[in-house]
Amino acid sequence: xxxxxLIYQHFKNCTPKNPLTQIGIGDDCAVSNIPPNAQLVSCVDxxxxxxxxxxxxxxxxxxxxxxxxxxxxxASMGATPYAILLGLSLPSHFANDxxxxxxxxxxxxxxxxFNVDLIGGDTTKSEILTISVTALxxxxxxxxxxxxxxxxxDVVCVSSEIGxxxxxxxxxxxxxxxxxxxxxxxxxxxxxxxxxxxxFANSMIDISDGLGQDFGHILTANDVGAVLDxxxxxxxxxxxTLPNDEKWQHILNGGDDYQLCFTMSxxxxxxxxxxxxxxxxAIGEIVADKGLKLVNHGEKVNFTINGWQHF
Ligand code: ADP
Ligand code: MG
Numbered sequence: 001x002x003x004x005x006l007i008y009q010h011f012k013n014c015t016p017k018n019p020l021t022q023i024g025i026g027d028d029c030a031v032s033n034i035p036p037n038a039q040l041v042s043c044v045d046x047x048x049x050x051x052x053x054x055x056x057x058x059x060x061x062x063x064x065x066x067x068x069x070x071x072x073x074x075a076s077m078g079a080t081p082y083a084i085l086l087g088l089s090l091p092s093h094f095a096n097d098x099x100x101x102x103x104x105x106x107x108x109x110x111x112x113x114f115n116v117d118l119i120g121g122d123t124t125k126s127e128i129l130t131i132s133v134t135a136l137x138x139x140x141x142x143x144x145x146x147x148x149x150x151x152x153x154d155v156v157c158v159s160s161e162i163g164x165x166x167x168x169x170x171x172x173x174x175x176x177x178x179x180x181x182x183x184x185x186x187x188x189x190x191x192x193x194x195x196x197x198x199x200f201a202n203s204m205i206d207i208s209d210g211l212g213q214d215f216g217h218i219l220t221a222n223d224v225g226a227v228l229d230x231x232x233x234x235x236x237x238x239x240x241t242l243p244n245d246e247k248w249q250h251i252l253n254g255g256d257d258y259q260l261c262f263t264m265s266x267x268x269x270x271x272x273x274x275x276x277x278x279x280x281x282a283i284g285e286i287v288a289d290k291g292l293k294l295v296n297h298g299e300k301v302n303f304t305i306n307g308w309q310h311f
Pocket of ligand 2: 027028
């Protein structure tokens, strides 16, 4: 199958046509309009088979997740997604209708759910399946939520249950069936919540490499410390029955959550909860003393943070 028939057959009409797109797939570059009073927000994330997802992952999940992890980065800035570009490095045994049909279905489903256009990409042969997605979005000018901005006394929050994907991965690698497989395969980027947090949150990050490590980036960016109460971090009931050390390992060091972690003033926390009850979870407080202090129901806990490291 030629590179061109592969591209056109599978990608040409697989996403909605966002009105911002003047020229999409088929030319040398895409041409897009920029909404007024907006800033462009962009990111790229690469998934490598066997490194970022197990070999057993379905083609559908690979397509879905390669977009989801990028939309999660856009969510962490409060951005509205607009489009993606897809860099696909494909071993020849995946260059067939069966794999590409399923892969494209996963990719198209998440793009449709978030009104995201596939506006271009590049396709090449390689030894290892590697998917590199570039995502573009917009924020109202000057309003992107950064990692910096947290202040002493702020509430630390997360968007939902943490640790499910890590627990699922452990079960799958052990050859067990996991009831939490969807948390690992089909992450749900928190776009709506990210947008709502503009004007409320003063710092934010998405959790991809473990809550402990990723929240650590917020502390570093702000030169502050925090106290987190492990008992307040929401987790699935399947994790609640695990011994504490095992549970905290998934919650703090696991990764692949694609939930949001953010800070806001006590006042904004009260206001947000009044407007949108039960959407965010307070898990701790920013303090002046640097470093991360962990407690469990108020009792000090010693636990080593060691999230995902590439090298
Ligand atoms: P060029 O050689 O000019 O870079 P290509 O032959 O690589 O162009 O691609 C032709 C068209 O197909 C371009 O519009 C490109 O964006 C699109 N395209 C190529 N690969 C992909 C892909 N994996 N996903 C989406 N669009 C793709
Ligand atoms: Mg060209």
